[in-house]
Amino acid sequence: MPRSETTSFSPRGADLIAQSGAPRPSAPPVTAPLRAARAQLRQALAALAERVGALPSLPLEQRAAAMGRVVAELDERLRPHLEFEERTIHPVVDKFACEGPAAFSASMRYEHVIIYRWLAELGRQAGEASAAVAFSRRADNLLGVVLAHFELEEEVLFPVLDRTMSASSGRALTLGAPAPSRGAPPLDAE
Numbered sequence: 001m002p003r004s005e006t007t008s009f010s011p012r013g014a015d016l017i018a019q020s021g022a023p024r025p026s027a028p029p030v031t032a033p034l035r036a037a038r039a040q041l042r043q044a045l046a047a048l049a050e051r052v053g054a055l056p057s058l059p060l061e062q063r064a065a066a067m068g069r070v071v072a073e074l075d076e077r078l079r080p081h082l083e084f085e086e087r088t089i090h091p092v093v094d095k096f097a098c099e100g101p102a103a104f105s106a107s108m109r110y111e112h113v114i115i116y117r118w119l120a121e122l123g124r125q126a127g128e129a130s131a132a133v134a135f136s137r138r139a140d141n142l143l144g145v146v147l148a149h150f151e152l153e154e155e156v157l158f159p160v161l162d163r164t165m166s167a168s169s170g171r172a173l174t175l176g177a178p179a180p181s182r183g184a185p186p187l188d189a190e
């Protein structure tokens with residue numbers, strides 16, 4: 001597909017996005033490593049969601065420590081991904097989509113701001129054993145925002161990269177991406 005067909009989003013954007021999401025017959029999409037990392041991260045977040053749901057039923061003396069561990073793991077898993085996207089993916093997508101004051105990635109970047117802010121709120125709440133119910137609700141909210149955010153990026157931003165980037169450029173993009181889960185090798189390790 002010529003590059004010129006890939007750089008604008010019209011009211012038919014949903015159709016274009018749906019078409020663009022199809023893998024190239026000759027090669028996997030350049031975002032395949034990023035999507036694989038997301039899949040692993042989703043599994044980790046699902047496990048965290050289970051722990052969040054169990055928080056209010058923990059003995060009072062265990063809650064603060066458990067909430068602290070949840071926040072620490074959320075931060076540890078999410079922050080590297082968000083910062084990597086801000087450094088690499090968003091600028092590239094903006095270059096191919098609509099660079100400028102109304103950058104294409106602006107709404108995604110703002111959702112990152114929301115995620116950072118809610119993480120900080122959870123961090124402040126984590127020390128209050130009596131706030132476990134409110135903490136769990138907020139953590140659930142955050143996990144929902146994160147999952148919706150991931151889907152939006154995978155359905156809207158990643159297809160821009162898949163359409164416009166060469167395999168070698170895509171490879172360069174994914175170099176330095178955070179490992180999909182703790183203890184796993186980085187994406188560029190072979």
Ligand SMILES: [Fe+2]
Binds near residue numbers: 153
């Ligand atoms: Fe993001």
